[in-house]
Amino acid sequence: MEIKVDNITLRNWKLSDLENLVTYANNKKIADNLTDAFPHPYNKTDGKKFISSVSKDEPLKVFAIVINDEACGAVGVFVQKDIYRKNAEIGYWLAEKYWGKGIMTKIIIRVIEYGFETWDIVRIFAKPFGSNIASHRVLEKAGMKFEARLQNVVIKNGQLKDEFIYSILKRK
Numbered sequence: 474m475e476i477k478v479d480n481i482t483l484r485n486w487k488l489s490d491l492e493n494l495v496t497y498a499n500n501k502k503i504a505d506n507l508t509d510a511f512p513h514p515y516n517k518t519d520g521k522k523f524i525s526s527v528s529k530d531e532p533l534k535v536f537a538i539v540i541n542d543e544a545c546g547a548v549g550v551f552v553q554k555d556i557y558r559k560n561a562e563i564g565y566w567l568a569e570k571y572w573g574k575g576i577m578t579k580i581i582i583r584v585i586e587y588g589f590e591t592w593d594i595v596r597i598f599a600k601p602f603g604s605n606i607a608s609h610r611v612l613e614k615a616g617m618k619f620e621a622r623l624q625n626v627v628i629k630n631g632q633l634k635d636e637f638i639y640s641i642l643k644r645k
């Protein structure tokens with residue numbers, strides 16, 4: 474499964490992406506904005522575990538973001554369970570060298586479409602930290618609405634942090 478967004482390709486992760494993955498994921502500025510499931514430092518063992526855990530999903534949940542033949546980021550759609558099963562959470566990161574060029578905004582717009590066409594869901598949400606202004610902007614530019622600020626709900630690197638909730642509903 475492959476999705477094209479201009480010169481960007483979204484496709485499944487492959488073991489041959491390992492070197493690029495470790496190069497770009499091993500960045501504290503990225504890890505600082507994600508959950509602790511994303512390790513720092515990020516080594517080859519972490520990369521192998523990640524690739525084997527996401528590459529076989531059908532339909533695909535986690536895509537490699539490929540630019541100039543290099544895997545340089547990840548974006549995922551995670552359908553929730555039980556009473557939340559009509560919702561999916563999105564998560565994402567991009568190699569620092571590509572920041573600030575509108576790339577993630579384009580990707581999120583396309584991934585929202587993918588989520589709604591692939592699963593029987595009505596709402597897609599994201600939960601950036603309150604301090605993650607770049608991510609807030611991406612979500613706003615992608616048409617998502619700010620819903621809530623959960624105060625001190627996160628502890629990251631020993632610091633309490635707020636979390637913002639953004640969502641978009643499926644058009645009827």
Ligand SMILES: CC(C)(COP(=O)(O)OP(=O)(O)OC[C@H]1O[C@@H](n2cnc3c(N)ncnc32)[C@H](O)[C@@H]1OP(=O)(O)O)[C@@H](O)C(=O)NCCC(=O)NCCS
Nearest residue numbers: 503506565566567572573574575576577578601606607610
């Ligand atoms: C968040 C992230 C994916 C953004 O990707 P990107 O391709 O650079 O995003 P875009 O270029 O589409 O948009 C970024 C916007 O944030 C703005 N921005 C970035 N840093 C900012 C800051 N410190 N203050 C204000 N605005 C900022 C940019 O100017 C741009 O907005 P604009 O188009 O209105 O000028 C990328 O920074 C990243 O991977 N960060 C680390 C991991 C992460 O935070 N993941 C998301 C977890 S919820």
